[in-house]
């Protein structure tokens with residue numbers, strides 16, 4: 001498992017633009033090395049801003065979108081097309097504007113989908129999707145995603161894994177239903193930390209002073225039960241992408257010059 005690295009960008013907009021550029025390179029490299037690329041998307045302000053920048057940059061055409069598999073780290077369990085669904089926001093920001101085949105867009109089921117209002121069934125179905133996509137070399141029932149994008153909440157949540165919640169204690173399952181979530185909407189579906197840790201690279205992106213304490217604790221070795229972001233690590237790389245406000249309380253070791 002990789003040790004965290006930190007990049008501090010001048011402001012949130014530059015962070016989103018630079019992360020979009022970084023993604024182009026990573027997806028192209030993955031396609032060159034393995035034929036296709038896999039990307040886990042996140043909701044949240046920064047996650048969607050990255051997709052908007054990706055849509056706007058001409059470099060997006062360097063990616064062969066017909067050979068990208070898209071997954072989600074979490075989803076708000078709401079009806080299809082609901083504006084608060086991470087899927088809806090990602091489609092508007094990027095997916096409706098690039099030629100990614102529908103068969104490669106692996107959404108978590110909505111609350112009016114195949115399983116109705118049953119988030120546990122939706123979570124199990126998503127675990128089956130991941131297991132079907134895993135290759136023998138992935139050593140498990142989760143693909144080795146090339147990049148897993150994550151936002152970070154003020155209390156240190158990633159995906160929909162909140163501090164000291166049942167999801168953060170999950171060790172076996174790759175996907176779980178989340179109920180009584182402290183951040184609305186209360187019902188969600190989420191990858192677990194073991195599934196996130198199957199990723200080659202994990203990129204945690206966050207901005208603003210409200211996130212500074214969570215960032216500092218995450219980098220200073222907090223336990224993942226208290227601060228789930230601390231447990232989000234990639235096999236090869238764990239990258240914290242921050243603005244100066246989010247980085248303000250980080251330990252010295254982790255505050256490199258501005259990029």
Ligand SMILES: O=C1O[C@H](COP(=O)(O)O)[C@@H](O)[C@H](O)[C@H]1O
Pocket residue numbers: 042043044045046047073074075076086150151152153154158159160183206
């Ligand atoms: O609800 C969610 O929030 C987090 C973080 O969002 P942000 O706006 O504070 O960056 C996000 O990572 C997660 O995917 C989403 O469902």
